[in-house]
Amino acid sequence: MSACGLDFGTSNTTLGTSMDGAPVLTELEVGHTTIPSAIFYERDGAVLIGRKAIETYVEGAPGRLMRSLKSVLGTTLIDETTKVGRERASFRDVIAYYLGVVKRRAERAVGHELRYVVHGRPVHFVDQAPEADRKAEQTLQDIAQEIGFDDVTFQFEPIAAALDYERGISGEQIALIADIGGGTSDFSIVRLSPEQHRKADRKSDILANDGVRIGGTDFDRQLSLGVVMPLFGYGSEMKRAGLHAPSSYFHDLATWSTINSMYDPKVMTQVRQVRYEAAQPELFDRLVRVLDEQRGHTLAMEVEEAKIALSDQRQADIPLGWIEPGLGAAIARSGLVTHTKQLATRIAARIKMCLEQAELNAGDIDVVFLTGGSVRLAHVRKAIVAALPAAQIIEGDTFGAVGKGLTIEAAQRYGAY
Template sequence: MAIGFDFGTANCSVAQVIGEQVKTIPLVGDELYIPSTLCAPTRESISEYLFRCLNISPLTDSGENLLRRAIRMNDEEGLVLRPDDVLFGNQALDFYLDDPKHVYYVKSPKSFLGTMGLRDMQLSFFEDLVCAMMGNIKQRAELALDKPITETVIGRPVNYHGRGGEESNKQAIEIMQRAAQRAGFKHVEFQFEPVAAGLDYEATLTSNKNVLVVDIGGGTSDCSLIQMGPEWIGKSQRNETLLSHTGAAVGGNDFDIAIAFKRFMSEFGLGSHQLSGLPQPIPQFWNCIAINDVEAQRKFYTMENLKQLMTLTKSAQHPEQLGRLIHVHRGTLGHSIVRAAEKTKIALGDQAHYSAEIDLLAEVLNIDVSYEQMETAIADTVDKIKRLVLDAIAHAQVTPDVVFITGGSARSPIVRQAIKDILPNIEIVSGNYFGSVTAGLARWANTCFK
């Protein structure tokens, strides 16, 4: 049996085609989406969880070395791993928010897969993270359907997060491929996420059109300009209809991080000065909330950085503000701050003002944010998306008949207006912001695995 699998930065979902209809498969009760989050007692727990609880073994020497190291470290800690020690989705988020200091928590591992310069053990760890999440979703889907799933089409962005270009993309796909194989999928294909979303929209067309698909997800934004319509529905060879693709590692997470940095970090000392008159170093305020940047997070949460934060606090003109960064470090609270920014973004989608609440354990901060302030904070990110749209049209040398926008972040009225500003005379339509990619992947799986 084949499914479409949207392994998203923000959420994951799966679907199948039954007859002519796409059916999204419930994963948690009646819920169709599961947030792309995971938590465990320790970082090392993930590898041992796969081996002991899911009977999933590594495929590479570095994976074997990682597993041996994980078992040794957990044994030294006296940790006896149980299947329910590793949680996913909202369960993982709730458990982390309840006790962030003593939980290993990961959001959006997809954001890390294209990072270059990583050691083999780090790559194996990312593979284990993805495998654990894929295995969890596969098991849930099989339970809902009461049958095994062996074939899948997995969505991929045009460009993964990373500075290595095609090398970053190649690395990410290899990690995803091995993780899916270990999770139990026997046959795996990949499809660009904007193309998948377009395939779902194509099913509604009664005439052929040049469609610009703009997919704004949690970690990436992608555009594909595609010839679509009844002439091509159901065909497995579509290369001549794919006119151009553009993509960049910019999306909803970047909106959240920008809001946190530009609206929240002044309460932590951003823009303030030391007693000497020198400004406080900006990387301290950025690294703590850059949850999609492996190196930034590593730098912030080292013991050496904690010592530097203590030194900065002692020499600060506003030590009470810098002291909050120490609470962030000790409580591993960066994700909590970005989560507050995400709630702010969502609330300001339909109201003019919002009071964000940030729980630092030692105190609770309330920060007022207006719609205009949010618009200013995310302006640079929106400009990057606008450039992707213009580049896709320029590369194709074709004017689209219609723009189809999808992805969770495409709900933002700011994003929709930005696209309208640069394409004022072209119709903009939308479908299921969260489900179009999944549905299109299911349609493509039905075509690939007939």
């Protein structure tokens, strides 16, 4: 079958094909059906993606790491260029290179060309900006055709997750699908049943769709600003009474998609000037070291690892001894909640909007199906559950449900191709 389902995620990507009537995710790296949405440009011109890209960066190889590639869709960054090795490339071209490699790996794995794709997409790439949302989808469609797909269609990611969940149910249900990913949080209310599963047209079963541009990377940013960035001068005072250090540098360094902008020579000159005028220049010495060594992604990954660890334990350490001997930060789960509670609240608020759109009450929802890496955050899950206290909670395939659902959709749309 030459059709596939492609889930290009902010944090991870999957691609699936149908085998013997069932969706199967392709092995995109040895032993893995998920591949991190990351790319590393080595200074000698080599380009790596996925785990190898991250490992090479962490090992200290000179070059440029880029993660959370999907988050630039729908923004003005998509057509801007960034330095990669000895060249400059647009973010659009970076995404095209990454997805092109994913497609070729999948084709080698399945043994034939993939010509048709159902691409996953969030309900909203950009909040309350229909034109930017349209351009984001068009950009993905253009890229997909550029890398060799003859036909490209789209499906909302939570609807895809619903199709995967529906394979295992025995009776009709009204389900709310919560897909809390790396870049967005998306919700759908869908009428599901075994009898409807193979129907090509399911429009009448989709009762509501809504979403918000908040995901795991936003939790990383808020945690970084609350715990790590103060160690580098965020919120500190300047020598001149009443002034504080400019905050924009720290926000950019704490945001996955803008970390590389901090390595611009003009920005680094500005940071050194701020250090000269700071009341605590030793804090900015740490910041300058991170920028000189281009290790902003190392900071972000350590914050991300601490966030993930707090899903299972009450406290996590963020080691920063590579910057300064003995430097580090400890974060308790309660601290994570404090710094990100507003994000969890905003995510859960979309459930009420979905219910209103579907003209349903909370008690009408039979099941909440959870997928996406950020549902592992206890306070996010708690906020979702609290909005629908009577519904049964079902855990989905955290990183695979959307990809499998897109593959089911591809088989239905493209038939025997």
